[in-house]
Amino acid sequence: MKEARTRRVGKAKRAHRGVGRVGTALCAFAHPTLLLLALCTPLLATEIPLDQRRSGYEDLSRDSKAMEDDDTANPATFWVLDGEALWNAKAGSANKSCADCHGDAAQSMKGVAARYPAFDERLGRPIDLEERINLERRDRQNAPPLKFESHELLALTAFIGRQSRGLPIAEAADPRLKPFIAQGRALYELRQGQINMSCAQCHDDNWGKKLAGNIVPQAHPTGYPIYRLEWQSVGSLQRRLRNCIAGMRAEPFDFGAPDYVALELFLMQRARGMTIETPGVRP
Amino acid sequence: MDNDIRGATRRDMLLAGMAGVGATLIRIEPAAATPDSMKRAIRQVVGEAPVRNGKVTIDVPTLVENGNTVALAIEVESPMTKDDYVKAIHVFNEKNPLPNVISAHLGPRAGRARISTRFRLADTQTITAVAELSDGSFWSASADVIVTLAACLESLD
Amino acid sequence: MARALINVPQKAKSGQVIEIKTLISHIMETGFRHDNVGKAIPRNIITTFVARYNGEEIFRTDLFPAIAANPFVSFHTVATESGTIEFEWTGDNGFHETGSAKITVE
Numbered sequence: 001m002k003e004a005r006t007r008r009v010g011k012a013k014r015a016h017r018g019v020g021r022v023g024t025a026l027c028a029f030a031h032p033t034l035l036l037l038a039l040c041t042p043l044l045a046t047e048i049p050l051d052q053r054r055s056g057y058e059d060l061s062r063d064s065k066a067m068e069d070d071d072t073a074n075p076a077t078f079w080v081l082d083g084e085a086l087w088n089a090k091a092g093s094a095n096k097s098c099a100d101c102h103g104d105a106a107q108s109m110k111g112v113a114a115r116y117p118a119f120d121e122r123l124g125r126p127i128d129l130e131e132r133i134n135l136e137r138r139d140r141q142n143a144p145p146l147k148f149e150s151h152e153l154l155a156l157t158a159f160i161g162r163q164s165r166g167l168p169i170a171e172a173a174d175p176r177l178k179p180f181i182a183q184g185r186a187l188y189e190l191r192q193g194q195i196n197m198s199c200a201q202c203h204d205d206n207w208g209k210k211l212a213g214n215i216v217p218q219a220h221p222t223g224y225p226i227y228r229l230e231w232q233s234v235g236s237l238q239r240r241l242r243n244c245i246a247g248m249r250a251e252p253f254d255f256g257a258p259d260y261v262a263l264e265l266f267l268m269q270r271a272r273g274m275t276i277e278t279p280g281v282r283p
Numbered sequence: 284m285d286n287d288i289r290g291a292t293r294r295d296m297l298l299a300g301m302a303g304v305g306a307t308l309i310r311i312e313p314a315a316a317t318p319d320s321m322k323r324a325i326r327q328v329v330g331e332a333p334v335r336n337g338k339v340t341i342d343v344p345t346l347v348e349n350g351n352t353v354a355l356a357i358e359v360e361s362p363m364t365k366d367d368y369v370k371a372i373h374v375f376n377e378k379n380p381l382p383n384v385i386s387a388h389l390g391p392r393a394g395r396a397r398i399s400t401r402f403r404l405a406d407t408q409t410i411t412a413v414a415e416l417s418d419g420s421f422w423s424a425s426a427d428v429i430v431t432l433a434a435c436l437e438s439l440d
Numbered sequence: 441m442a443r444a445l446i447n448v449p450q451k452a453k454s455g456q457v458i459e460i461k462t463l464i465s466h467i468m469e470t471g472f473r474h475d476n477v478g479k480a481i482p483r484n485i486i487t488t489f490v491a492r493y494n495g496e497e498i499f500r501t502d503l504f505p506a507i508a509a510n511p512f513v514s515f516h517t518v519a520t521e522s523g524t525i526e527f528e529w530t531g532d533n534g535f536h537e538t539g540s541a542k543i544t545v546e
Contacts, residue, residue, distance in 0.1 A: 061344055063354030070461075072447040075510035078465040213346055213431035229352035230433045232468075232509035239437075247435025283348040283433070352508040379506050380472045387501040387515065392493070394457030394518035398501075401508040403470075 048204060048218055053274055056217040056282050064229070068281040076158060076227035076279035079151070079234045083159025086152055092143025098156075101140060109163040114276050115170040117265040119177055125258055126180050126265050129157050130236065148255035154234050158225050161278035169222070171272045177265065184266025187259055193250025214283055220271035221264065223280020234279065237264055318409075321375045324382035325413055328373050329421045339372075339414050339424035347404060350430040355384075356399035359414040359422070369396035371415040378408040391417075404430045446527060448541035452519035460491065460499075461514040464529050464537060470505035486531035489513055494523040503531075519545045 134145035146153035242252040342356035471483025
């Protein structure tokens with residue numbers, strides 16, 4: 001099947017050439033290594049075709065794959081276990097634990113990370129799991145928010161994310177999310193920084209090629225929060241995004257910026273149907 | 284207060300002191316290890332004994348995914364009986380700030396002389412593993428490893 | 441706080457060589473890093489790891505700053521009898537952590 005080359009019309013800053021099938025409705029087929037849902041949504045230009053989607057796991061070395069596959073060899077397990085302890089610990093002046101309302105996380109949190117970021121009624125915009133945890137702490141536990149990238153917040157997101165391991169990333173059905181997905185996509189395609197590069201140029205157009213000895217991944221957030229070998233620690237998707245943006249010599253926004261949540265939402269949708277691996281191991 | 288040493292640096296004073304006891308020079312070590320300091324570190328372990336090539340296999344990637352965490356496995360050929368076994372496995376590097384990586388002490392109860400760990404490499408360099416056998420002999424192997432910086436580093440916030 | 445993860449087969453045959461994998465939570469601060477105003481961050485590492493099988497030492501290792509954070513160490517031992525394999529980590533600033541695993545040997 002011939003692939004159409006499309007050229008985005010619009011501001012020069014957003015000009016980005018992409019390759020893809022435009023407006024073709026693809027119905028699902030089961031890929032042996034990726035669990036894909038029955039998806040009949042059209043692929044947009046520049047998207048990686050469904051049968052070519054690869055998790056960063058596929059590009060790991062033999063030993064790093066072994067690290068991710070074995071919970072007792074994956075240092076991220078320490079965060080998961082700490083998250084479990086926090087889940088069960090009383091917090092705030094309400095003296096309640098997460099478990100007091102949500103019970104057994106293996107049941108109540110199953111599938112949750114797979115459908116975040118999710119729309120929050122009161123804020124009128126999507127929020128990610130970190131923000132949801134802090135809102136719950138404020139509203140139900142009367143507890144102060146946990147700082148971004150703090151051990152506690154990473155432990156909780158690792159623990160909650162772990163309950164979605166093996167599940168496919170859910171398609172965003174809520175129509176209110178559409179403009180935010182578009183906002184995330186715009187940031188993804190925006191040329192920025194001193195190098196004047198966009199995320200898409202590496203991760204849509206040059207995935208699989210090498211940059212400084214590492215394989216450029218397609219950048220699907222299937223394993224977050226991840227144990228990153230570079231950090232020798234667990235970190236969030238936002239931390240990773242800020243790394244990349246600093247690498248492009250652009251100014252990163254603060255943690256929690258709604259722009260980043262929109263970008264997270266877009267990236268999750270770009271990876272819809274792929275399997276959650278949390279907590280993953282990445283270079 | 285001795286007029287001779289007023290104003291002198293501490294290093295000068297030490298050298299002056301040493302001059303009276305056989306004039307041994309104090310050598311200030313460089314901040315990073317070098318192939319020489321790796322050799323010295325190996326000498327500290329093996330003494331004057333010869334180190335032969337063989338019996339030792341190093342399992343390490345040729346091009347690392349990330350220098351901050353590199354998987355490493357060392358295996359030594361040995362029947363691992365109570366009369367013929369591996370006493371210790373030492374791993375050295377040549378360009379990290381310190382030459383030692385790990386020193387593992389085994390014995391006949393090990394059954395198999397294979398250890399694995401994860402270590403840090405500051406730069407492209409050669410690593411050397413030395414095995415000490417129960418008969419007092421030393422065997423070694425070396426491996427060259429290429430290390431690149433991660434493509435996107437964090438800025439210091 | 442979760443500190444150590446130990447992977448020992450629950451069962452083994454007498455004389456079988458088994459692999460033991462261990463992982464401990466620790467920053468392994470090398471002592472060679474500097475903070476953003478140039479001050480050296482002091483060394484803080486695990487220096488020794490020992491394993492004992494029913495009280496008898498079967499493995500001992502010295503670790504150096506070159507070992508990555510959250511040290512992973514795996515080694516082998518012959519399954520001799522049923523009992524307990526104990527693990528002990530010691531390090532800078534009085535760091536001391538222990539763990540154990542039971543094994544049934546037929």
